[in-house]
Amino acid sequence: MQEEYNVSALQEKWLPVWDQIKPFDSSNPEDSRPKKYVLDMFPYPSGDLHMGHAEAYALGDVIARYWIQRGYNVMHPIGWDAFGLPAENAAIKRGLDPRNWTYENIDQQKSSMRRYACSFDWDRVLQTCDPIYYSWNQWLFLQFYRRGLAYRKNSNVNWCPSCQTVLANEQVVNGLCERCDTQVTKKALTQWYFKVTDYADRLLDDLKTLEGNWPSKVLTMQRNWIGRSYGANLTFEIEGRAEPIEVYSTRPDTLFGATFMVVAADSDLASELAAGSSAEVRTQFHSYLEKTKKANDIERLSTDREKTGVFLERYAINPLNGERLPIWVSDYVLADYGTGAIMGVPAHDERDIEFAKAMGIEIRMVVDTGEEDPAKSFVATVGDGVMVNSGELDGLTKADAIEKAIELLQEKGSGKKAKNYRLRDWLISRQRYWGTPIPIIHCDKCGEVEVPEDQLPVELPPTEGLDLQPKGTSPLGAASDWVNVDCPKCGAAAKRDSDTMDTFVDSSWYFLRYLNPGSEEVAFDPEMAKEWAPVDQYVGGVTHAILHLLYSRFFTKVLFDMKLVDFEEPFTRLLNQGMVLMNGQAMSKSRGNLVRLSEQLDEHGVDAVRLTMAFAGPPEDDIDWADVSPAASSKFLARAWRVAQDVTSEVGSDDKAGDKAVRSATHAFLKSFEESIEGFKFNVGVAKCMELTNTLRKAIDSGCGPQDQAVREGAEELAKALSLFAPYTAEDMWSLLGHEPSVAKAKLRSVDESLLVRQTLTAVAQVDGKLRDKFEVSTTITEDELRELVMNSDAVKRALEGKEAKNIIVRAPKLVNISTK
RNA sequence: GCCCCGAUAGCCCAAUGGCAGAGGCAGGCGACUUAAAAUCGCCACAGUGUGGGUUCGAGUCCCACUCGGGGCACCA
Numbered sequence: 001m002q003e004e005y006n007v008s009a010l011q012e013k014w015l016p017v018w019d020q021i022k023p024f025d026s027s028n029p030e031d032s033r034p035k036k037y038v039l040d041m042f043p044y045p046s047g048d049l050h051m052g053h054a055e056a057y058a059l060g061d062v063i064a065r066y067w068i069q070r071g072y073n074v075m076h077p078i079g080w081d082a083f084g085l086p087a088e089n090a091a092i093k094r095g096l097d098p099r100n101w102t103y104e105n106i107d108q109q110k111s112s113m114r115r116y117a118c119s120f121d122w123d124r125v126l127q128t129c130d131p132i133y134y135s136w137n138q139w140l141f142l143q144f145y146r147r148g149l150a151y152r153k154n155s156n157v158n159w160c161p162s163c164q165t166v167l168a169n170e171q172v173v174n175g176l177c178e179r180c181d182t183q184v185t186k187k188a189l190t191q192w193y194f195k196v197t198d199y200a201d202r203l204l205d206d207l208k209t210l211e212g213n214w215p216s217k218v219l220t221m222q223r224n225w226i227g228r229s230y231g232a233n234l235t236f237e238i239e240g241r242a243e244p245i246e247v248y249s250t251r252p253d254t255l256f257g258a259t260f261m262v263v264a265a266d267s268d269l270a271s272e273l274a275a276g277s278s279a280e281v282r283t284q285f286h287s288y289l290e291k292t293k294k295a296n297d298i299e300r301l302s303t304d305r306e307k308t309g310v311f312l313e314r315y316a317i318n319p320l321n322g323e324r325l326p327i328w329v330s331d332y333v334l335a336d337y338g339t340g341a342i343m344g345v346p347a348h349d350e351r352d353i354e355f356a357k358a359m360g361i362e363i364r365m366v367v368d369t370g371e372e373d374p375a376k377s378f379v380a381t382v383g384d385g386v387m388v389n390s391g392e393l394d395g396l397t398k399a400d401a402i403e404k405a406i407e408l409l410q411e412k413g414s415g416k417k418a419k420n421y422r423l424r425d426w427l428i429s430r431q432r433y434w435g436t437p438i439p440i441i442h443c444d445k446c447g448e449v450e451v452p453e454d455q456l457p458v459e460l461p462p463t464e465g466l467d468l469q470p471k472g473t474s475p476l477g478a479a480s481d482w483v484n485v486d487c488p489k490c491g492a493a494a495k496r497d498s499d500t501m502d503t504f505v506d507s508s509w510y511f512l513r514y515l516n517p518g519s520e521e522v523a524f525d526p527e528m529a530k531e532w533a534p535v536d537q538y539v540g541g542v543t544h545a546i547l548h549l550l551y552s553r554f555f556t557k558v559l560f561d562m563k564l565v566d567f568e569e570p571f572t573r574l575l576n577q578g579m580v581l582m583n584g585q586a587m588s589k590s591r592g593n594l595v596r597l598s599e600q601l602d603e604h605g606v607d608a609v610r611l612t613m614a615f616a617g618p619p620e621d622d623i624d625w626a627d628v629s630p631a632a633s634s635k636f637l638a639r640a641w642r643v644a645q646d647v648t649s650e651v652g653s654d655d656k657a658g659d660k661a662v663r664s665a666t667h668a669f670l671k672s673f674e675e676s677i678e679g680f681k682f683n684v685g686v687a688k689c690m691e692l693t694n695t696l697r698k699a700i701d702s703g704c705g706p707q708d709q710a711v712r713e714g715a716e717e718l719a720k721a722l723s724l725f726a727p728y729t730a731e732d733m734w735s736l737l738g739h740e741p742s743v744a745k746a747k748l749r750s751v752d753e754s755l756l757v758r759q760t761l762t763a764v765a766q767v768d769g770k771l772r773d774k775f776e777v778s779t780t781i782t783e784d785e786l787r788e789l790v791m792n793s794d795a796v797k798r799a800l801e802g803k804e805a806k807n808i809i810v811r812a813p814k815l816v817n818i819s820t821k
Numbered sequence: 822g823c824c825c826c827g828a829u830a831g832c833c834c835a836a837u838g839g840c841a842g843a844g845g846c847a848g849g850c851g852a853c854u855u856a857a858a859a860u861c862g863c864c865a866c867a868g869u870g871u872g873g874g875u876u877c878g879a880g881u882c883c884c885a886c887u888c889g890g891g892g893c894a895c896c897a
Binding site for chain 1: 826832835839860862876
């Protein structure tokens with residue numbers, strides 16, 4: 001009796017079966033299969049899953065399920081990145097506890113994921129807002145603290161006036177808050193930092209080991225972000241100041257071209273130098289400083305902005321030639337890069353020449369690059385050239401001059417090699433409620449005191465009686481029962497640190513927590529880490545190319561130094577999936593182009609949506625939902641399903657008895673399917689499934705017939721292959737073919753190469769690269785035989801008329817090309 | 822301004838330097854049907870953004886440009 005393909009019936013039929021047999025359990029210690037760790041970036045629980053999640057998890061699932069079918073014990077866990085502002089903001093808006101909002105959303109997402117048939121191991125689940133999770137955030141913080149990697153300092157920090165909290169550099173995008181697009185301002189605050197800069201070299205150098213396994217785009221972005229440069233620190237004596245000033249330069253070779261010095265307006269040094277100046281200069285300086293502070297990053301970064309500054313009427317002494325250099329303050333020099341002061345070499349630096357032009361300062365060429373003298377052209381020449389007007393450096397090229405200049409400076413004790421980074425330390429304090437409390441107690445007598453480990457976790461106090469409304473200081477500060485404690489050292493009255501940690505701390509090590517998510521004894525079991533970690537395949541959006549991935553890499557290196565893990569990179573391979581767009585644009589409610597995942601699933605079924613995600617194109621490309629057709633995917637799945645239904649042979653009959661041509665097609669399919677999936681060409685893999693389906697359809701209707709064993713062999717492999725994309729349909733096909741669930745655990749047949757060997761193939765004859773004739777030839781044809789065959793071809797003779805064959809290239813058995821030029 | 826990626830049929834996309842088409846959508850024709858849907862089968866459609874170059878041979882490699890997308894952008 002032939003039945004109809006019914007998607008929703010299949011979903012209802014198989015979901016409970018899978019719940020029972022748990023095909024994706026990875027917790028059996030007796031399991032002898034080799035291990036693989038496949039990880040999807042965990043979601044933030046803001047409402048139900050959306051189309052973007054659907055793509056990411058569909059693609060991650062293809063990989064996880066593929067490796068299971070290749071015979072691996074695959075760990076594929078999921079969790080929730082559950083702390084953060086959206087929960088807190090939603091809670092404030094509705095007067096609720098952020099816990100409610102968060103856990104409700106998690107429940108909803110969890111049930112959507114189950115329905116979506118993700119191959120997650122549901123026994124390995126974590127939520128970063130659970131005390132049992134953030135307890136270990138606090139433990140790790142203390143380990144970092146003891147290693148000198150967590151410290152507090154006062155400085156001008158990025159401040160979001162809307163979120164009323166500080167932001168890490170990484171969370172400021174074009175001068176705007178990453179979350180709410182508000183203009184970020186500066187504020188002087190004492191905050192906690194992680195010392196990422198200690199690891200800058202390793203974070204940069206180890207990117208090499210990821211080459212080929214991470215998208216090169218991400219590697220480049222990380223390199224740029226860390227931004228290492230090599231140069232020298234030069235020491236300038238200052239008239240009227242006991243201490244000299246250090247200046248960082250990548251071009252110490254141009255020191256003879258220095259005609260001024262600039263100090264960052266907002267640096268302590270600037271204030272100090274100004275203080276020693278005339279009253280008039282002091283007034284000018286202070287008004288300039290006020291303007292600088294008010295200017296936000298957007299204005300500051302605008303490239304065509306006029307250079308401004310104030311001359312302090314003080315002078316620095318050039319260490320090599322003793323010249324007096326006027327000292328200026330300006331906002332184009334950054335207080336927190338290098339030493340916050342620079343030597344101005346206008347002839348060979350674009351920014352310096354702009355400044356010199358604006359202030360009427362001398363431009364002195366010291367590198368002859370063959371271009372016009374910058375003093376005349378007012379265009380800085382930054383390239384290589386020959387040193388001039390530079391004393392002992394004259395005649396040298398750039399690289400040699402840099403070496404020589406450093407040598408000279410070193411002899412005088414006024415300079416040495418140095419390197420600098422764009423990367424700054426990671427500011428982790430946040431003045432908000434919904435995050436991990438920082439496990440430090442402030443005591444008037446003892447200063448910063450660690451919360452003893454046996455008192456962890458420092459749990460968040462309940463929200464009752466707390467005003468979560470952002471007001472610039474942490475809401476936790478008002479929880480007096482919670483804040484006021486005895487100092488663990490001296491017993492005197494003390495206060496807890498009331499800030500919470502950046503949520504990127506949570507996600508920097510969560511991949512290790514999956515190893516034993518419920519453990520109260522350890523953050524993660526180092527033995528388990530040896531078995532499973534690092535992550536073999538990480539899947540997620542490119543939006544995390546810098547922040548999350550850099551922080552995770554930093555954490556991993558610290559854990560390596562703590563001897564808790566034996567690897568230095570957390571994610572061996574990385575796949576960045578694209579975005580799901582609608583009509584060329586990111587989906588959003590305000591644009592009115594939002595496609596609701598739940599509606600797509602109701603209309604087309606889970607399998608069709610998943611298949612569409614995989615088939616739409618290469619995974620890293622964006623998918624425009626307007627360009628794809630889940631209805632067509634559904635149609636194909638029904639077609640494949642009918643093939644399985646039509647098979648009439650018995651389970652377990654001998655493959656070898658089957659039709660040769662169909663068997664060849666099946667094994668050719670297996671080979672190309674494997675290549676497609678391992679090369680992340682899932683769209684091609686799906687196309688191969690379609691091709692095999694067409695072949696089997698034809699074989700059943702007008703070929704060897706439905707009883708032929710080759711048709712069964714093909715249908716079984718088709719079901720297995722399809723299970724990567726369409727688990728419900730594939731499971732039902734597997735059942736129609738007489739097998740027990742689950743198809744997810746069925747191994748793909750290995751390719752029988754002998755079936756791929758061909759007796760004949762089509763050889764082509766080209767004249768000047770253009771196709772002129774074709775021949776069906778034996779695969780063992782010799783070069784001479786093929787050449788003769790082609791030269792005797794009428795079509796080839798016609799093409800050669802009036803021309804002379806000058807060169808004949810023979811690539812037996814496939815091709816002959818006759819060149820007449 | 823600098824760097825990276827992309828451009829193949831009406832559309833989405835394939836193609837180890839060797840026959841431009843694997844697959845799908847939309848389209849046309851036919852079979853089945855009283856009819857339609859569904860199903861099954863068949864068909865058509867581009868010479869690869871533009872201009873050069875390397876090569877026996879270029880969608881593929883190199884150079885320049887156009888368009889689209891992304892990243893970085895006073896880091897001395």
